[in-house]
Amino acid sequence: MLKTLLTGAVCGVVALTSLAAPAGAQQAAIQPHVDAWLAGGDEEPLTALADAAAGGNSAAQVLLGQIDRDTVPGGSSDYLLSLSDNERDHLLRKGISENRTISWLLAMDDPSKQALSKALFGYRIALEPIQDSLALQQSNEILAAQYVAWTTLDNGRFDLVNTIPPNTPGLSDAGFLTWMRDYVSQPNKVMNTRRLLDDTNPAKVKGLLAINRMARMMNLDQFMSDEIKDLVTVLHGRRYALSEDADPISIRNTLIELAKYDAPLSILTRLCASCEQGEIDPDCISQSLDVIRGYRTLLSIRTPTEAVIPADDYFASDRAMITLRQAIRSNVGYYPRKIESTCVASFAQ
Amino acid sequence: MLGLKNVLVVIALAATVTATHVNAQQVLLKSDDGSMAISGDLAEFDGQTYKVTTILGVIEIDALQVTCEGPGCPAVEQESAGMTVAGDKDILDELMPLFTDRFAETLGGSSVMNASSDGISEVMIENDAGKSLLDIKIQAETANAGFESLSQGNSQIVFSRRAVGDDQYARLQSSGRGDMRSDEQEKVIGLDGVVVVTSKRNRLRVIGEDALARVFAGEITDWSELGLPQAPIKIYLQDTDRATASLFRDVVLTPRGKRFLSNIQTVSGDRAVDEAVAQDPTGIGLSTFSKTNAAKVVDIRGVCGLQVSPTRYTIKTEEYPLTQRIFAYKDAKADSPIVSRFFEFLDSDAAQDEMDLSSLVGLGVSYQNNNEQGLRYLSAILPSDVEVSFNQLRGMSERMLAADRMSVTFRFEFASSQLDARAREDIDRLVQVLITGDFENKEVLLVGFTDAIGEAYKNQSLSERRADFVRNALIEAAPAGSLDQIKVEALGFGEISPVACNQSDNGRAINRRVEVWVRDVVSAAK
Numbered sequence: 059m060l061k062t063l064l065t066g067a068v069c070g071v072v073a074l075t076s077l078a079a080p081a082g083a084q085q086a087a088i089q090p091h092v093d094a095w096l097a098g099g100d101e102e103p104l105t106a107l108a109d110a111a112a113g114g115n116s117a118a119q120v121l122l123g124q125i126d127r128d129t130v131p132g133g134s135s136d137y138l139l140s141l142s143d144n145e146r147d148h149l150l151r152k153g154i155s156e157n158r159t160i161s162w163l164l165a166m167d168d169p170s171k172q173a174l175s176k177a178l179f180g181y182r183i184a185l186e187p188i189q190d191s192l193a194l195q196q197s198n199e200i201l202a203a204q205y206v207a208w209t210t211l212d213n214g215r216f217d218l219v220n221t222i223p224p225n226t227p228g229l230s231d232a233g234f235l236t237w238m239r240d241y242v243s244q245p246n247k248v249m250n251t252r253r254l255l256d257d258t259n260p261a262k263v264k265g266l267l268a269i270n271r272m273a274r275m276m277n278l279d280q281f282m283s284d285e286i287k288d289l290v291t292v293l294h295g296r297r298y299a300l301s302e303d304a305d306p307i308s309i310r311n312t313l314i315e316l317a318k319y320d321a322p323l324s325i326l327t328r329l330c331a332s333c334e335q336g337e338i339d340p341d342c343i344s345q346s347l348d349v350i351r352g353y354r355t356l357l358s359i360r361t362p363t364e365a366v367i368p369a370d371d372y373f374a375s376d377r378a379m380i381t382l383r384q385a386i387r388s389n390v391g392y393y394p395r396k397i398e399s400t401c402v403a404s405f406a407q
Numbered sequence: 408m409l410g411l412k413n414v415l416v417v418i419a420l421a422a423t424v425t426a427t428h429v430n431a432q433q434v435l436l437k438s439d440d441g442s443m444a445i446s447g448d449l450a451e452f453d454g455q456t457y458k459v460t461t462i463l464g465v466i467e468i469d470a471l472q473v474t475c476e477g478p479g480c481p482a483v484e485q486e487s488a489g490m491t492v493a494g495d496k497d498i499l500d501e502l503m504p505l506f507t508d509r510f511a512e513t514l515g516g517s518s519v520m521n522a523s524s525d526g527i528s529e530v531m532i533e534n535d536a537g538k539s540l541l542d543i544k545i546q547a548e549t550a551n552a553g554f555e556s557l558s559q560g561n562s563q564i565v566f567s568r569r570a571v572g573d574d575q576y577a578r579l580q581s582s583g584r585g586d587m588r589s590d591e592q593e594k595v596i597g598l599d600g601v602v603v604v605t606s607k608r609n610r611l612r613v614i615g616e617d618a619l620a621r622v623f624a625g626e627i628t629d630w631s632e633l634g635l636p637q638a639p640i641k642i643y644l645q646d647t648d649r650a651t652a653s654l655f656r657d658v659v660l661t662p663r664g665k666r667f668l669s670n671i672q673t674v675s676g677d678r679a680v681d682e683a684v685a686q687d688p689t690g691i692g693l694s695t696f697s698k699t700n701a702a703k704v705v706d707i708r709g710v711c712g713l714q715v716s717p718t719r720y721t722i723k724t725e726e727y728p729l730t731q732r733i734f735a736y737k738d739a740k741a742d743s744p745i746v747s748r749f750f751e752f753l754d755s756d757a758a759q760d761e762m763d764l765s766s767l768v769g770l771g772v773s774y775q776n777n778n779e780q781g782l783r784y785l786s787a788i789l790p791s792d793v794e795v796s797f798n799q800l801r802g803m804s805e806r807m808l809a810a811d812r813m814s815v816t817f818r819f820e821f822a823s824s825q826l827d828a829r830a831r832e833d834i835d836r837l838v839q840v841l842i843t844g845d846f847e848n849k850e851v852l853l854v855g856f857t858d859a860i861g862e863a864y865k866n867q868s869l870s871e872r873r874a875d876f877v878r879n880a881l882i883e884a885a886p887a888g889s890l891d892q893i894k895v896e897a898l899g900f901g902e903i904s905p906v907a908c909n910q911s912d913n914g915r916a917i918n919r920r921v922e923v924w925v926r927d928v929v930s931a932a933k
Contacts, residue, residue, distance in 0.1 A: 230462065
């Protein structure tokens with residue numbers, strides 16, 4: 059089932075032969091270490107990847123370069139946090155001298171990977187998000203390209219998203235844009251839980267949140283059911299703002315249903331399920347979103363680079379859950395409200 | 408209220424712009440709160456809405472919430488619009504602060520009020536950027552003065568506690584102000600009730616309608632005639648031309664061929680009646696539900712024995728026989744889009760939420776469970792003019808068992824399936840409730856009833872037709888497919904459950920109705 063979540067993240071992508079699967083001898087050489095890292099390993103696989111990178115393995119260089127960025131999707135692990143700055147830099151970066159290092163993304167040995175590494179390094183600076191998004195798309199980092207486009211809209215810059223050239227595979231036909239297009243074109247604007255659950259577009263959660271972002275200017279609020287408004291409230295990480303008669307079980311069950319299509323949500327539901335172990339913690343999913351400040355953070359938990367780790371492999375991995383758990387742990391210290399979920403309390407330890 | 412199939416709220420930037428199809432040119436629309444920027448090729452601007460071609464296709468943007476930049480932006484005069492709202496002082500003083508504040512909020516802005524000890528004189532509505540959108544002058548006097556002001560073009564909207572009278576209607580039409588009884592120019596925006604009040608030290612708790620008429624006609628002058636200790640009855644009333652007294656006259660006095668006694672000492676208003684009566688154990692007066700605070704409300708028992716106390720629910724359903732509708736009227740010449748937008752706002756959910764916070768009764772939906780509907784079963788038995796069988800009663804009880812009744816109640820013209828003015832607005836209101844609420848695992852029952860005029864079997868058929876009519880009207884008003892998942896059933900029970908006495912026109916009008924009930928569907932265990 060999780061394999062089907064691939065399309066949840068990359069809906070509308072035209073199959074690109076260089077994207078379809080990790081390929082090449084360099085990839086093959088590091089695959090065991092990648093798999094170990096995805097399974098939750100840290101010191102051993104990262105050390106092996108560092109050795110491979112130092113030996114000229116460009117796949118390892120790209121991957122370490124992204125992990126070094128120390129933000130999701132690389133994620134901070136307990137192991138990395140335990141290292142000194144110097145130890146960490148020498149593990150994840152290219153050594154120039156004893157005391158100086160540089161991101162592998164800026165020092166790729168393989169010239170053919172420079173466009174990719176530049177795109178991966180540059181988009182976080184976010185000076186020209188749609189240009190960044192196009193650069194990622196051109197480097198076959200489709201998930202990252204869509205992430206940038208979605209966050210650009212979420213930042214209130216639909217005007218920039220509107221500049222995406224038509225017929226840009228993976229971007230102009232991104233799932234959330236397709237969802238929005240379909241919604242806008244239909245005379246029936248009513249959105250309720252049943253309609254959302256019956257919708258087969260895997261990007262419907264992203265689409266819903268995106269249209270919600272524009273709803274006020276488009277006078278669409280009147281068509282959103284109370285349950286959808288509650289759902290959006292929770293997805294925005296504002297569970298505390300729910301009305302007293304909001305049904306937490308219904309919301310939880312809806313999120314679990316949506317997670318069958320939505321890869322980022324699936325990480326969260328898997329994490330909560332791993333804690334619940336058969337017993338229901340009705341607040342785990344919603345309070346986790348609360349702590350990490352919403353779906354947008356969840357969206358950032360994705361493969362460091364599709365060139366090395368396909369999106370669906372990452373979403374299905376333990377690494378994804380570890381990264382999410384780390385995000386919860388690092389945010390809970392700033393969370394002002396009472397932790398009502400026993401699972402979230404356990405994640406925070 | 409806007410029809411739901413019209414997905415756009417028609418508003419304007421308070422400018423004179425004619426509708427135009429412009430050559431597609433780039434525009435950048437920035438929300439007034441700075442939270443969103445939308446660009447695209449402008450396909451159409453009608454002064455109220457931008458239609459823009461974007462990566463999503465053509466989308467429609469509320470022009471009142473954005474500023475336009477770019478070569479494609481239409482030339483718009485950026486002036487603040489003005490209007491005057493006139494009418495009943497009590498209503499304006501209470502509602503205008505609530506309404507204008509909430510109206511401004513819907514535009515993403517805020518309101519600033521000028522008020523004095525005499526009341527509110529002006530409200531300015533601004534957007535988030537501080538730009539003035541609408542300047543509202545308030546002439547709070549009487550509804551009659553408001554209609555006069557409207558006919559002279561000095562006000563654009565009037566609030567009134569009663570429907571426009573025939574003379575006023577004719578005068579307004581002849582002065583070019585339009586058809587004040589059309590849906591476009593007349594709205595019911597709230598409710599109140601005319602209530603009979605006495606001092607809390609007076610033992611009277613209920614009075615028959617006939618006796619009540621005789622009291623206010625001066626035919627019963629001593630409390631002993633009503634079975635109470637001897638003392639002369641003192642009547643408190645405001646001007647008999649005012650809405651409160653007028654409604655009482657129309658419903659209670661005139662059908663009995665009676666008039667107010669001629670030497671009533673009037674007081675200044677409904678609140679003054681409440682205060683005066685509260686102080687006087689020998690007093691009795693007519694006030695309003697919204698203004699009654701110090702005095703005690705006396706129930707009125709109909710000639711058939713039915714007695715409906717004035718509560719927010721019975722007023723909301725208009726089953727309280729002296730329910731008073733609050734109207735808003737708009738000058739047909741007041742075609743400025745923001746004025747139209749404000750008028751449309753008045754019976755919107757947002758406005759009605761505010762109404763329910765006031766002492767008046769809003770049109771928003773509330774519920775009452777079956778346990779609180781005991782009157783229904785008494786009313787089926789007590790009146791002698793109703794043909795009812797035990798099987799019919801049982802059938803009705805079975806269908807309504809464990810169901811909650813919504814306050815939305817549709818009423819009809821005599822022997823007709825035509826909805827009255829409020830009912831037409833309530834169709835949209837109920838559709839909104841159904842499509843945005845959680846009605847999965849629920850069934851909605853539209854239950855028709857009639858008055859007792861005519862044969863019972865014909866009334867049975869008429870009640871079913873009325874329920875069907877409402878059902879069809881709901882489907883017609885709702886966006887295509889939006890009600891598909893909701894089970895809505897239409898049924899009728901004829902004349903068997905009167906909630907008012909059929910002996911009067913008013914009572915029969917109350918009885919001609921379709922009620923809305925909601926029941927949980929209980930699934931059999933698998």
